[in-house]
Amino acid sequence: MSEPRWLDAAQQRDWRSFVDGSLRLTEVMERDLKSRHGLSMSEYEILVRLSEAPERRLRMAELAEHASQSRSRLSHTCSRLESKGLVFRGGCPKDKRGVYAHLTDEGFAALDRAARDHVETVRDFFIDLIDPADLAAVGRAFRAVAERIDAAGRDASC
Template identity: 80%
Template structure:
């Protein structure tokens, strides 16, 4: 069995900074969205993805891929959003097995309200503390990561 390619001290430091920072910022975003708008980060992400889609709707399979959730988890999350009146699910007219998730007007309004606060959290804890050239490097780095993972970058 071959020896693992261990991280050196600098790589380990940077990896840990990424892991710890991404976990903490996600916790802060989740807490803020829940407190102010009654939405989790995963619910917010679904609303964003639907708002950006043509006719504000996507097939559930495509939404699961775009929102980085398993189909099972997405189904549960969409059920919560449906119960809040923010998302509606419909059968695909040309594919009996397919289901669309559709952002309702109420869902779009909720997203617009949440986005105003959410962007401030993103700015305060991420954008405003990173030098522009470092932010560009992060964008390049995670575009490469997404490419390696086989997913096209979004946004």
Template identity: 45%
Template sequence: MASPNEPRWLDQDEMAAWRGFVTASNLLNRRLERQLKEDSGLSHTQYEILVHLSAAPAGSLRMTELAEKLVTSKSGLTYQVTQLERMGLVGRRSCPSDVRGVFAELTDHGREAVRQAAPGHVALVRELLIDVLTREQLAVLAEGLGEVSARLRPDDVP
């Protein structure tokens, strides 16, 4: 019997799942990053910021809420929003009800950048992931990764 301090090593099936996940996610991220850079001059993170802002009411979100949606640090988000500001895609404004609060808001130029970048990005996501898997595999993937995400999120994040 194994002692309680001994690690629970991965069996062959568990190791295959882990390695498959790591390899596929790294390859997928690399390809998506390259496609977005080449087609629109955006990083994947910058594209995701624009997508979240375009889906938000009035095209704006508090920086803290945006950081939670992106699962990133506030400082990392601040850097990316600064880059997007320099490109004229995003602006910032103070929160009228909270002096510490700052909103990121999509500019008209940012809305157009998302509109132009989205078709190529979605086509590649479909080609590399969605169309490779069956509906059943997609359902299992969504359920399994949803469970992992729920366990990893802090209690205070919806």
């Protein structure tokens, strides 16, 4: 077995800063959405994805992929959103096995209200703190991370 490729001091510092900062930022966003709008981050993400989809609907399998949730977790989250009247699930006319999640008008209105506050939280605790060139670098870096994870998932499923 080969020796692990240990991080040097600067890499370790930056890695720990990323882990700590991203966890704390997620906690701030989660707390803000929950206290102001009664939504979790995962619920908010589902509403966003549905709002951006044609006819404000997506197949559950596609929504799970876009929202980075397992199908069972997505089902539980959609059940909570359904109980709030923000989403409803319905069958797929072309495929009797398929199920769509639909964003209701009430769900769209709730998302609109939440998004107005959420963008300010994102700006206050992330966007406005970072130099534009550094922000572009963060974007490039995490697109590369997402692509690597997607590729690893494809390789594992073959």
